[in-house]
Amino acid sequence: MLDKYYREIENLLPNSVLVGDAVSDKYAVDWSAEDAHQPTIVVRPKRVEDVSALLAYCSANRLSVVTQGGLTGLSGGATPQQDEVALSLELLSGITDIDQQSMTLSALAGTPLAELQQAAQDAGFYLPLDLGARGSCTIGGNVATNAGGNQVLYYGMTRALVLGLTAVTADGTVVRSMNKMLKNNAGYDIKQLFIGSEGTLGVVTEVVLRLYPQAVSKKSALCAFSHFDDVVEFLQAMQRRLPKVTAFELMWSNYTERVYAMNPSYRDPFNKKHPLYVLIEAEGGDLERDSQLFDEVLADYLEQGGLVDAVIAQSHADAEKFWQLRDGVMSILANIKHRANFDVGVPVSVMSEFVQRVEQVLSETINDLKLCTFGHMADGNLHILAWTDSGGEADKAKAVAFIYQKVYEIVGDMDGTVTAEHGVGAMKRKYLHLCRSEEEIALMRLLKQAMDPKGILNPNRVL
Numbered sequence: 001m002l003d004k005y006y007r008e009i010e011n012l013l014p015n016s017v018l019v020g021d022a023v024s025d026k027y028a029v030d031w032s033a034e035d036a037h038q039p040t041i042v043v044r045p046k047r048v049e050d051v052s053a054l055l056a057y058c059s060a061n062r063l064s065v066v067t068q069g070g071l072t073g074l075s076g077g078a079t080p081q082q083d084e085v086a087l088s089l090e091l092l093s094g095i096t097d098i099d100q101q102s103m104t105l106s107a108l109a110g111t112p113l114a115e116l117q118q119a120a121q122d123a124g125f126y127l128p129l130d131l132g133a134r135g136s137c138t139i140g141g142n143v144a145t146n147a148g149g150n151q152v153l154y155y156g157m158t159r160a161l162v163l164g165l166t167a168v169t170a171d172g173t174v175v176r177s178m179n180k181m182l183k184n185n186a187g188y189d190i191k192q193l194f195i196g197s198e199g200t201l202g203v204v205t206e207v208v209l210r211l212y213p214q215a216v217s218k219k220s221a222l223c224a225f226s227h228f229d230d231v232v233e234f235l236q237a238m239q240r241r242l243p244k245v246t247a248f249e250l251m252w253s254n255y256t257e258r259v260y261a262m263n264p265s266y267r268d269p270f271n272k273k274h275p276l277y278v279l280i281e282a283e284g285g286d287l288e289r290d291s292q293l294f295d296e297v298l299a300d301y302l303e304q305g306g307l308v309d310a311v312i313a314q315s316h317a318d319a320e321k322f323w324q325l326r327d328g329v330m331s332i333l334a335n336i337k338h339r340a341n342f343d344v345g346v347p348v349s350v351m352s353e354f355v356q357r358v359e360q361v362l363s364e365t366i367n368d369l370k371l372c373t374f375g376h377m378a379d380g381n382l383h384i385l386a387w388t389d390s391g392g393e394a395d396k397a398k399a400v401a402f403i404y405q406k407v408y409e410i411v412g413d414m415d416g417t418v419t420a421e422h423g424v425g426a427m428k429r430k431y432l433h434l435c436r437s438e439e440e441i442a443l444m445r446l447l448k449q450a451m452d453p454k455g456i457l458n459p460n461r462v463l
C-alpha cells in the first residue's frame with residue numbers, strides 16, 4: 001500500500017528514502033526481538049525541517065509513522081507495524097552546542113548516548129545518563145522513553161537531565177523549547193509532554209541536557225547480605241553517611257549464579273555463596289578523604305552485622321569486573337529464547353514480599369521454573385527473567401505468556417508499575433490498566449487526541 005506514496009516522499013525529501021532491498025533487517029525490530037516487521041519505506045531526514053515536512057505530508061495523507069532511534073528499546077515501540085512509514089533519526093545526529101558557563105550540552109536526537117558522554121567529558125564535564133545500550137541508543141530515544149539506568153538514585157531519570165528540547169508534532173509543527181535554565185516557570189512545561197511519551201505525542205529532534213562537574217573520586221564495592229531488610233538499612237545508612245551514592249544494584253543469588261555459570265571466565269570474589277549481593281558506587285570531590293570514608297563506613301557495617309562480607313574495588317579494572325556481573329544479563333538473554341523479561345517497579349517496602357510471591361505463584365503452575373532477579377533496587381525497579389526448560393517450544397512459549405500475565409497481576413495488586421524504565425511500547429499496552437487508573441488513562445487518551453487527532457504517531461503503542 002505504501003508503494004504509491006514512495007515517489008512523493010522521495011520528491012519531498014530527496015536522497016533520504018530507502019525502499020526495497022535498501023531497507024536492511026535492522027529497521028524491522030527493536031531489541032525485544034518480538035514481532036519483527038520489515039518496513040516498506042524508511043525515511044532518514046538530516047534536518048529538523050525535513051522531519052516537519054515528512055510529518056505534514058503523512059498527516060495530510062493519514063499515513064502512520066513509527067519513529068526509530070537506535071532500536072535498543074525492549075518494548076516493541078520502535079518495531080514497525082503494517083503500513084507504517086519508518087522515520088529513522090540516525091542521520092539527524094551531532095552535537096550542536098556546549099555552553100561551558102550554563103553547563104549544558106545540546107545535540108540532535110539521533111546522536112548516540114556514548115558520543116554525548118564523550119563530548120561532555122572532553123569539555124571537562126559529566127553527563128550522568130548511562131545505560132548498557134549507550135553505544136547504540138540515541139538521546140532522542142532516551143528522552144522519548146525517559147530512560148533510567150545505573151545512576152538514577154542520585155542524578156534522576158532522563159527527565160531530570162533535560163532542560164529543553166525541540167519536537168515536531170503530528171501535523172509538522174516545530175515546537176522549539178531549547179531552554180537552558182534550571183528554572184523556568186512561565187506557563188506549562190511543554191517539554192514534559194514529549195519526555196517519556198514514547199513518540200506518541202511528537203518526534204523529539206533536538207535536546208538540551210544538564211551537565212554536572214566531573215567527580216574526583218569513585219569508589220565501588222560488592223557487598224554480600226543474608227536478608228533483604230539488612231540491604232534496605234544499609235542503603236539508607238550509606239546515603240546518610242556518604243556524600244553521593246550514585247549506584248545501588250541488588251542481585252539475588254539466582255541471578256549471580258546463572259551469570260557465573262554462563263561466563264566461566266568470571267570469578268566470584270567471595271569464598272562462599274550468599275543470598276543477596278549489592279554493587280554500590282559512591283562519588284566525591286576528594287580522592288583521599290572519600291576513599292578513607294568509604295572504607296570506614298563499610299568496615300563499621302561489617303562489624304555491626306547486617307553486611308556479611310564486602311570486596312572493595314582497588315582499581316578501575318576491579319570495578320569493571322563488578323559491573324560485568326551486573327551486566328551479565330546479556331549472556332542470559334542471548335541464550336534463552338523463550339523467557340519473560342520484566343522491568344517492573346514496586347515500592348521498596350514490599351519488594352521482598354513481591355519477589356517471594358512471584359516465585360510462589362509461578363512455581364505452583366510452571367514445572368522447572370527458572371528465575372533471575374536483580375535490579376536498580378533503590379529506585380524500586382526490579383528486573384526479573386523467568387522461563388522454563390520443560391516441554392517443547394510451544395509449551396515454553398505458553399509458559400512465558402502465563403508468566404507475563406501472573407507477574408503483572410501481582411504488580412498491580414501491590415501498587416507497582418508494569419514498567420519502571422523500558423516503557424509500555426506495543427508489548428505492555430494490555431497491562432497498562434493494572435498500574436494506571438481509569439482516570440489516568442482517560443487523560444492520556446485526551447492528550448493523545450488533542451496532539452495527534454489523526455492518530456498517525458506510533459499508533460498501537462502505549463495506549
Ligand SMILES: Cc1cc2nc3c(=O)[nH]c(=O)nc-3n(C[C@H](O)[C@H](O)[C@H](O)COP(=O)(O)OP(=O)(O)OC[C@H]3O[C@@H](n4cnc5c(N)ncnc54)[C@H](O)[C@@H]3O)c2cc1C
Nearest residue numbers: 069070071072073077132138140141142144148149199204
Ligand atoms: C543492553 C541494554 C541495556 C539497557 N539498559 C537500560 C537501562 O538501564 N535503562 C533504561 O531505561 N533502558 C535500558 N535499555 C532500553 C533502551 O536502551 C532504552 O529504552 C533507550 O532509551 C532506547 O533508545 P533508542 O534510541 O534505542 O530508542 P528506540 O528503541 O529506537 O525507540 C524507543 C521508543 O522511543 C521512540 N523514539 C525513539 N526516538 C525518538 C524520538 N527522537 N522522538 C520521539 N520518539 C522516539 C520510539 O518510537 C520507541 O517508541 C537497555 C537496552 C539494552 C539493549
